[in-house]
Amino acid sequence: MRASWPLLLASLLIAGCSTVPPRGTGDLGVVIERDAGRVQVVDTTARASLGRVNGLGDLSHASVVFARDGRYAYVFGRDGGLTKVDLLLRRIDRRVMQAGNSIGGAISQDGRFVAAQNYAPGGVKVFDAVTLAPVADIPAVYGNGRLSKVVGLADAPGNRFVFSLFDAGEIWVADLADPAHPAITKFPAGKQPYDGLITPDGRHYIAGLFGEDGLALLDLWHPEQGVRRILDGYGRGEQKLPLYKMPHLRGWAVAGTRAYLPAIGRHEILVVDTQSWQETARIPVAGQPVFAIVRPDGRQVWVSFAFPDNQHVQVIDTESGRLVRTLEPGQAVLHLEFTPRGEAVWVSSRDDGKVTVYDTARLEKLAELPAAAPSGIFFTHRAGRTGF
């Protein structure tokens, strides 16, 4: 092949000039600006906003997973929009409307497939992570051909996706060995699973049950054993406490051999031994917990709350099992995210229009960044973790 080398070189230079200087993405992330339908791209080293990417649609309850090269963020919008955002060029790379009402997604172990979980039409849709071309459609059919809302979608080792069917009360495991024809295994889980989590090692999947007093546990090393009920009678049904926001289980709440779970409707965090799956303690907290998130080193758990206590964030020391600090970062705290190794945590306060960065050792404020009604905060180190 004969090419004009000077021409090729010139075009390479021009292409090079139109991009950003080379840099890694390991300290980047996105902050959802919910009402504006856009994200801020942030730098967790500089504690600064690098810019915004607009046009992402309805971002209420938006969530994000990352390509494993850490360059692309897949943003799942409530309106069914799935947008692949280029963090380096800070622009939309691809975007598809994949459902009518959607609630988040996951990326496969090998990074090749992005899956979205949908309320309407109820089910999971799988897309090529590079092109967002459809790969597989998994309608959540139950009973007389009805479609269930899907919640708690998680990636599992073996290129599997695990998710829960809210209306059907089932947990499904989809094996993508043949990506266009996922093999589905179905398990009865209990009434109204509302969210799920997978443990950091990818072995155990836990679904929280809204309609029953307990949780459902599936051992993915031994799916033949079926779903086990754990924490039976923890108090969900003792007194039906009004619930102002469903807790989120997603994101690890596992530190060492203990899992920290928001008790539904109760002002408590449940501490569970991950060997026996028995409750070992309860920690009283300031309100109904929404997120219980473990600092990456496992030493602290940070808790956020439902309305009307959502101006608080509480910090639990995992060694003593005690609350060590109550912080008030701002009004309507919606989410928090640790930096890759957890020396800092970013907290969004929707009604104060800001993100607050805390030093997690001294529990002191390091920085504040303005953001328009910020909700979720997602950093690229999720790319390398199961369940994120």
Next chain:
Amino acid sequence: MNAKGMVRGKAPALLLGLGALVSSAVGWAGEGMSPERRMELVRLVRNDCGSCHGGRLKGGLGPALSPESLRDKVPEGLRETILHGRAGGAMPPWSDFLSAEEADWIVEQLMKGFPNAR
């Protein structure tokens, strides 16, 4: 703790503009409510009802609250659901945070198309 603590007005200009917009849409319910309180209620519905019903009220784990989906409902029944929740369901009671008049106003707005918080 009450709703006022968390749903706060921001820009006075925005509030005034929205107040005017909301007032013009008001019928019998909510006559005695200030524009600021109406704005708080709009934000409460969008944000906190939105946790289950969707920020655009098109439904989530809870049903859609669009005018079409509420067309066949009885307003008094909706008010009771807002104030006292649904026994055996996920809907919590909001009577600690809302008066009956405010619940009526919310029902009225929902049935005609809920105002935006912006």
